[in-house]
Amino acid sequence: MDRLSTCVIGIDLGGTYIKGAALDLTGQILSEGKIATEVAQGQERVLNNVAGLIADLCKMSGGRSLAGVGLGVPGALDFKEGRIIESPNFPGWDNFPIRSQVEKAVGVPVVIENDASAAAMGERWVGAAQNLDNFLLITLGTGVGGGLVLDGRLWSGETGKAGEVGHMKITPDGPPCGCGSTGCLEVYASSTALVRMAQEEWRRVEGNAAAPAAWITSSGLADAAEQHHPIAEAVFRKMAYYLGIGIANVANLLDIHHFILSGGVSNAFHLFEKPLRQEAARHAFGMTPEEALKRIIIRRALLGESAGMIGAGHLVHLAAKNNGK
Ligand SMILES: [Zn+2]
Missing domain, CATH: 3.30.420.40 (ATPase, nucleotide binding domain)
Structure with a gap:
């Protein structure tokens, strides 16, 4: 060439x-x-x-x-x-x-x-994962996907489906997922999930009155959390709780410590970063939560x-x- x-x-x-x-x-x-x-x-x-x-x-x-x-x-x-x-x-x-x-x-x-694997390699080339040989890119959009890099190479799996972290089971009897199963990470950490959980939480707290119209999108919900609306904040904490479990599961399986978040929901990273890191650290194997807080690095993607x-x-x-x- x-x-x-x-x-x-x-x-x-x-x-x-x-x-x-x-x-x-x-x-x-x-x-x-x-x-x-x-x-x-x-x-x-x-x-x-x-x-x-x-x-x-x-x-x-x-x-x-x-x-x-x-x-x-x-x-x-x-x-x-x-x-x-x-x-x-x-x-x-x-x-x-x-x-x-x-x-x-x-x-x-x-x-x-x-x-999603291509996106992981993009972030590794000129984005948030430069110089990382082992990491998982997690895309938090209308669904949840992932791209897995191990030893500097994409791990695609036998049929290119590796890294589908969105369909990791988080709660076996949880809400139905688009994949046909139930309780997948996607039903807690996608933009669709945030909107659904906001409606559920609103009904639980406020009864039958409708939730604010802007909460029909995850960015509308993020705006409300930004202004410290307690229900919107609770929804992002709930999402962080489940995503933290998912990240800890991956860290425990593969002994990798870097996680890059992309997709529309990652724009609200500052709203859920702290509880997410705490939750991931709480479930990490072979480390004290204090060590895990330092070693498990979760950051936003750079290339959008x-x-x-x-x-x-x-x-x-x-x-x-x-x-x-
Ligand atoms: Zn699923």
Whole structure:
């Protein structure tokens, strides 16, 4: 690879939007863009949209030649065959050979990765996890996902589903989860969960009167907690309680001590950081709570919604390195 005159493109293929960036070797963004995915219009339309965005990003990146494309895809993937095994955001795409189809459309090598795993690598490259060889990125959005890095490499698992911390069981008989099970971390730590818990807590404390209209979003709820509304504050404490248990479980299983929080709910990190750290420390194995408070590091991600596309681009560099290029 002639490294100075080339670029890579990272694509974050979401169910609603396709985000992409052309990047140089240092992680500098040369150009970026975002277009609608149009899943409902079918596979060909989505592929055309991906290829069109890549062509536009190339044009805007100052005449550099494209070395490869990294594609972050939500769901379970078959890395050997380059297929989507199953993705809730792309119904009807089971077994779709996404890697070869995009390669055919753009004419350069394509690397695929789970979107949360790609985001973890983005944070490791130029974000909050630089120099960390072992950490879990936890995405707190409408759902809860994760990307796991062990010994400096992504741990994808046998079918790309590793790091799905959102479906770790926290309370076996807890509320139903979108995955079909009950009591998963996701039903306590997602934005959806915060809104639900706020309604529950409001009814418990205030009876039948409706909760404030702004509490229909987690950011509205965060605003109320910011102003020390006792019910809103209690909801964030409850969320921290369960997320702390989840983090301690991961720390105890893997002996890793760094956790990076991203996604919309992480914007309210200052509202739940203290109880979260205390709860994680309380359940940590083999350390006193005082030691655990110092050793278990929980911090916010730095790259926001750009982490996935940046990490996907970086995976092209890493794949080239592994191939000895
Ligand atoms: Zn679940």
